[in-house]
Amino acid sequence: xxxxxxxxxxxxxxxxxxxxxxxxxxxxLFGFTGPLESITPGMGTSAELAIKEVSDxxxxxxxxxxxxxxxxxxxxxxxAATAAAERLITSDGVKAIVGAACSGVTGAVLxxxxxxxxxxxxxxxxxxxxxxxAEDNGLFFRTAPSDARQGQVMAEILMEQDVNEIAISYxxxxxxxxxxxxxxxxxxxxxxxxxxxxxxxxQKADYSAEVGALASAGGERLVVVGYVxxxxxxxxxxxxxxxxFDLFHFPDGMVANALEGNFGSELDGSTGQLPGTDxxxxxxxxxxxxxxxxxxxxxxxxxxxxxxxxxxxxxKAGSVExxxxxxxxxxxxxxxxxxxxxxxxxxxxxxxxxxxxxxxVGASAVEFIEPGESAGNYRQIVIEGGKITTEKFR
Amino acid sequence: MxxxxxxxxxxxxxxxxxxxxxxxxxxxxxxxxxxxxxxRFSNFAHGDTMAFGAMITILFTWLFQSWGLSLGPLxxxxxxxxxxILGCALLLLATDKVVYQFYRRQKAAPVILVIVSMGVMFVxxxxxxxxxxxxxxxxxxxxxxxISARDFKTMTGLDEGLAIRTSQGITVITAIIVVAALFWFxxxxxxxxxxxxxxxNEDLALLSxxxxxxxxxxxxxxxxxxxxxxxxxxxxxKSFKPFTYFQLLLPIFAAAIVxxxxxxxxxxxxxxxxxYSEVMVTYAFKRVFGYLIPSWEPDGLIQLxxxxxKFAVSFAxxxxxxxxxxxxxxKGKSV
Numbered sequence: 140x141x142x143x144x145x146x147x148x149x150x151x152x153x154x155x156x157x158x159x160x161x162x163x164x165x166x167x168l169f170g171f172t173g174p175l176e177s178i179t180p181g182m183g184t185s186a187e188l189a190i191k192e193v194s195d196x197x198x199x200x201x202x203x204x205x206x207x208x209x210x211x212x213x214x215x216x217x218x219a220a221t222a223a224a225e226r227l228i229t230s231d232g233v234k235a236i237v238g239a240a241c242s243g244v245t246g247a248v249l250x251x252x253x254x255x256x257x258x259x260x261x262x263x264x265x266x267x268x269x270x271x272x273a274e275d276n277g278l279f280f281r282t283a284p285s286d287a288r289q290g291q292v293m294a295e296i297l298m299e300q301d302v303n304e305i306a307i308s309y310x311x312x313x314x315x316x317x318x319x320x321x322x323x324x325x326x327x328x329x330x331x332x333x334x335x336x337x338x339x340x341x342q343k344a345d346y347s348a349e350v351g352a353l354a355s356a357g358g359e360r361l362v363v364v365g366y367v368x369x370x371x372x373x374x375x376x377x378x379x380x381x382x383x384f385d386l387f388h389f390p391d392g393m394v395a396n397a398l399e400g401n402f403g404s405e406l407d408g409s410t411g412q413l414p415g416t417d418x419x420x421x422x423x424x425x426x427x428x429x430x431x432x433x434x435x436x437x438x439x440x441x442x443x444x445x446x447x448x449x450x451x452x453x454x455k456a457g458s459v460e461x462x463x464x465x466x467x468x469x470x471x472x473x474x475x476x477x478x479x480x481x482x483x484x485x486x487x488x489x490x491x492x493x494x495x496x497x498x499x500v501g502a503s504a505v506e507f508i509e510p511g512e513s514a515g516n517y518r519q520i521v522i523e524g525g526k527i528t529t530e531k532f533r
Numbered sequence: 534m535x536x537x538x539x540x541x542x543x544x545x546x547x548x549x550x551x552x553x554x555x556x557x558x559x560x561x562x563x564x565x566x567x568x569x570x571x572x573r574f575s576n577f578a579h580g581d582t583m584a585f586g587a588m589i590t591i592l593f594t595w596l597f598q599s600w601g602l603s604l605g606p607l608x609x610x611x612x613x614x615x616x617x618i619l620g621c622a623l624l625l626l627a628t629d630k631v632v633y634q635f636y637r638r639q640k641a642a643p644v645i646l647v648i649v650s651m652g653v654m655f656v657x658x659x660x661x662x663x664x665x666x667x668x669x670x671x672x673x674x675x676x677x678x679x680i681s682a683r684d685f686k687t688m689t690g691l692d693e694g695l696a697i698r699t700s701q702g703i704t705v706i707t708a709i710i711v712v713a714a715l716f717w718f719x720x721x722x723x724x725x726x727x728x729x730x731x732x733x734n735e736d737l738a739l740l741s742x743x744x745x746x747x748x749x750x751x752x753x754x755x756x757x758x759x760x761x762x763x764x765x766x767x768x769x770x771k772s773f774k775p776f777t778y779f780q781l782l783l784p785i786f787a788a789a790i791v792x793x794x795x796x797x798x799x800x801x802x803x804x805x806x807x808x809y810s811e812v813m814v815t816y817a818f819k820r821v822f823g824y825l826i827p828s829w830e831p832d833g834l835i836q837l838x839x840x841x842x843k844f845a846v847s848f849a850x851x852x853x854x855x856x857x858x859x860x861x862x863x864k865g866k867s868v
Contacts, residue, residue, distance in 0.1 A: 311841070335817075335834065338841050344781045345771070345808075347550030348815045349840045354546055355817035356834055368669060373771065381545055382682025382694040401669065401772075 163200075163459045165190055165449060166227035167207045168238030168248065169442075170214030175240050181436040182263060183209060186237045188428065189446035189484065196485030198492065199454060207446075212239035217247035224252040234459045235259040235449045237442065242267030242313070249279050259461040259468070261449060263441035268317055271512065277465050282441040282448070282505055284414065284515025286314065290321025292517050292533065293390060294329055296412055297360065304332045305388070306358035308349060308374050310365035311338040318390060319364045334358045341369040346377045354383035360409075362388045367397045379405055387411075394520060394527060404525035415518030416504040417532045424481040424502035440481075440502030441513075447484055448472055451499060454491045472507040474498045539824035541693040545682070551812040552805075553701035553770060556708035559804030560763035561785040563715065563797055564756045570732040570795035571752045572633070574646035579760060580782035581657035584775050585624055586761025587768045588665050590617030591672045598674065606676040606699070610765055617765060622757035628653055629753055637749075654779075661775045670773040675699060693820075700770040711762055712801060715755070719797065724751055732795065784811075787847050791854050793861025802862055807847045815840045 167186050169179040187207045194205040208231045210223035220239055227233045236258060239245040245265040253260045254276055261280045262270075268287035273279060297305060305326065309319035315338070323333045335356035339349045353361060353374075361384040365371025371393050378384045379402070389398070389411030398406070421440060428434040449464075451471045456464035476496035479487040490497050499505060508514045519530045561583060568576040576582075593613035603609050632653060636646055678684075679702050682694025719725040724747075731738040731748045739745060764778065771777070788807045792799025817834035838846065854861060 337839060340844075342774070342776050342780060344767075344777055344784060345550075345554045345811070347546070347554060348812045348843045351546035351550075351812060352815060352817040352834065352836060352840050355819045355821075355836075357820075372669070376771065377550070380678075380696055380698055381550070382696050383546070397669070401671070 161202070162204045162206055163453070164206050164208050164231055164233045165446065166210055166224070166231070166233035166236035166238065167446075168210040168212045168220070168224055168227060168236050169240040170220075170244070171209065171211045173214035173216070175214045178437050179240055181432050181434075181439045182240065182442040184432050185428070185434075185439040185442040186263075186446040188431075189443045189481075190450070192482070192484045193447070193450045193488065196488060198485050198488035199450065200457070200459070203459075205450060208233055210236075210238070212241070212244045212248065214239075214241040214244060217244050220244035220248050221251045224248045228252060228256050228258055233258070234453075235261070235461055235464075237261055237263070237445045237449065240264050240438075242270060246270060246273060249273055249275060253278055257461055259449065259465050261445035261468075263445045264438040267313065268321060271510065275510070277511070278461065280445075280448070280468055280507065280511040282444045282501075282503060282513050283438065284513045286318045287321040288512075288515045289390060289412070289414075289517070290318055290323075291325045292412060292515070293322050293362070293388070294325035294331070296410065296519055296533075297326065297362075297388060298329050298331065300410065302331070302359045302388075304334055304358040305360050305362050306334045306353045306356050306384075307336040307362045307364065308339050308353055309336070310341050310370055310392070312341070314392065315364045319362075322362065322364070332358075339365065339370050339374055341366060343370060343373070346370065346373045347381075349374060350377040350381055350383050353378065354381065358384075360384070360386050360388045362390075363393055364390055365392055367393045367395045367401070372397070372401050375402065375406075396527075398522075399525055399527060402525075406522045407524065409522045410520065410530075411522075411527075412517045412519045412533075414515060415532065416516040417518075418500060418504035418516070420480045420500050420502045420504055427482045443481060444499070444501035444503050444505050447481075447501060448499060448505070451479075451484070451487055451491065451497070454488050469507050469511065471497060471499050472505050474506075535824040535827060538691055538693045539821045541685075541691055541695050542820050542824070545693065545695045547809075547812050547816055549695070549697055549701060551808045553698075553704045554812070555805035555808030556704045557763055557767045557770065557804075558784055558788045558808055559801040560708055560711065560759055560766070561781065562788040562792065562800035562804050563712070564759040564763065565785055565789040566792070566795055566797060566800040567752060567756055567759070569789070571728055571748065572637075572646075574643045574650060575786070575794075576756075577647065577650045577782065578628075578654035578657055579756075579785065580778045580780075581654050581661060581775075582621065582625065582757070582760040583764030583767070583781070584661045584773075584778035585657055585764075586617045586621035586757065587764030587773055587778070588617075588661050588775075589620035590614055590761060590765045591665065591670055591768070591773060593617065594672045604675065607703070608673050608675045608699070608769055610672055610769055611703070614762065614765055617761045618758045621761045622754045624657075625753040625757045626750065629749065658775065658779065665773075665775070667775060670768075672773065673700065673769050698770065700766070704766045704770055707762060707766060711759065712797075715759075715797065718755075724748075728752065783844075784808075784847060787851050791851055791861060793863040796861065796863040799861050799863030806850065806862075810846050810850055811843045814838055814846045815843045 190205050190207045193199050210227045212220035242265040245262050259278050263282050266286045268285045307319050309315035363371050387409040391413040394411045394413045425434045452464040452467040453459050455467040476498035478500045481502045504516050506514045521530045590613045593616040594610045679697045682696040685695045727743045788803035792803025817836040819834045
């Protein structure tokens with residue numbers, strides 16, 4: 140019995156080590172259960188799509204294969220997320236992690252697991268401004284822009300439209316507060332005045348009190364940082380009906396088809412912005428995905444790009460160890476070089492091998508700014524005749 | 534002129550919305566208080582009963598709209614209201630038959646009934662979501678405004694506008710009619726008197742030959758009517774979303790308790806106290822004072838409390854009332 144056990148153990152070890160020569164594992168750590176469970180399957184599949192594309196090309200590190208390993212970061216339970224990341228690294232032996240999905244657990248996994256183990260993490264969807272200044276030893280990147288960035292972009296758009304006085308009503312959570320504060324900071328720095336910056340609770344029965352205070356403060360535009368299927372619409376409804384504000388500005392949480400359905404042409408002239416790009420990459424991504432899942436879901440392109448960046452950086456460094464390739468991620472993502480779109484990962488690997496410089500554009504038009512996060516591309520919209528129309532991309 | 538402007542600002546942002554909101558809360562609190570007075574338990578399922586009644590009304594409204602039926606400037610939902618009440622009454626009577634009757638026969642303690650009503654709440658919650666979905670539903674039609682802010686400005690030449698929505702007007706008028714009818718019913722009719730007798734002293738009422746099953750049945754029907762009307766008016770004024778009805782439960786209970794559980798007048802007073810305090814204490818008086826005292830240029834917003842605290846306000850009032858008058862403002866039953 141003992142002999143059999145020993146033999147099987149030895150052969151298992153031999154098998155793994157033999158296997159390890161030709162195979163790299165990449166962790167895909169998203170909140171597959173919890174509040175984001177409806178969008179994470181698409182994100183996971185997107186990341187795995189890039190991994191499969193690289194693996195199937197046969198060009199990766201002289202024919203090595205790449206295998207994804209999923210982990211569940213739950214989105215809300217930092218303990219469970221840390222344990223899942225720990226398992227990915229110590230027992231599955233992943234060389235890098237695509238993830239995590241939510242800002243809170245991403246910070247926990249980064250400081251408790253990724254940094255101590257020296258493993259690179261690229262999150263496609265953690266947007267909290269707090270992660271910009273996290274202690275990461277150069278190991279953390281994100282293909283989604285920080286909300287602080289959206290605050291700046293929003294302030295620029297408003298300033299370009301000669302709006303000098305705004306009132307802000309934000310939904311009382313991390314997203315609302317973070318974005319509202321970022322906007323206030325950028326807008327005042329640019330010389331504008333924020334007359335009031337106050338919270339509303341989501342999904343409440345009545346918003347007369349909030350709108351009363353906002354109306355007293357006044358302003359040329361009311362910026363509603365909330366959710367279109369929650370309190371954000373309630374605030375807009377009450378503000379329109381009481382004649383408190385006619386013009387609004389909406390960030391990403393509010394710009395959706397429901398806005399047209401709820402208000403129609405009452406919002407004509409109001410503006411907004413949401414993440415989006417007109418780069419050919421997004422169309423190519425849709426083509427690549429085909430019918431396997433819905434490519435228009437949030438953060439799918441960012442997930443694909445996160446996985447692709449990790450693998451291309453490995454190729455460039457000629458090593459799968461995080462310590463070696465972490466410094467190449469910025470080069471790969473940014474110009475100059477041959478632009479690379481989704482579906483061209485094989486070509487990219489070949490170019491890198493040949494020593495040609497590449498600029499990974501990917502599905503979400505990735506361009507990294509220090510300290511390793513996407514500069515973000517935004518679609519600026521204006522509401523005309525009751526329809527959300529694209530004004531331009533920035 | 535400036536005094537007029539100040540008045541208009543105050544009316545537009547405090548008086549009008551708070552009155553409409555108060556009427557909605559009062560109708561909801563009346564239902565809660567009737568159940569507490571006659572059936573002797575706090576019905577946590579009331580918010581979802583309102584949602585259910587409103588949902589049936591919405592479904593009929595859509596049906597009528599597809600037939601091309603309308604009430605002109607008034608919302609079609611008013612036409613569908615009787616059907617909503619009927620549907621809601623059927624549901625409540627069925628719930629009573631299947632659930633509450635069993636516990637009533639056992640003479641279960643009120644606290645058990647409260648927990649039972651919580652179970653009923655979750656079931657109704659599920660039914661409503663199952664039938665109409667969790668999303669926002671729009672069903673208001675007809676004229677949106679009795680007078681809009683812009684029209685008011687051109688009409689009066691004032692700098693400030695006053696908007697009164699049709700739904701706000703209907704809410705207040707309907708609330709007055711319903712409350713008058715309810716009081717007439719409770720005070721003047723035989724059945725109403727027997728209900729009050731049953732509420733005052735159950736044993737004595739039974740001895741004098743009042744049929745308890747009939748009292749219970751009529752109570753549920755009235756509650757169904759009140760809940761459906763309150764739910765529909767609320768939906769017309771804001772929008773219909775099952776989750777907000779569940780959230781509405783807290784201010785409704787606060788209103789009923791402040792007024793005195795079991796007292797119909799108290800429920801109405803409580804509804805308005807809660808609504809006005811939520812809106813008024815957190816209102817920023819900058820513009821009102823700006824008109825009244827033109828030479829004064831205030832830096833701040835002259836706001837007593839930030840709107841973040843609006844729920845704290847209603848609950849602070851609740852606690853103060855309970856400390857000094859445990860039976861509520863209008864001598865209800867002590868809680």
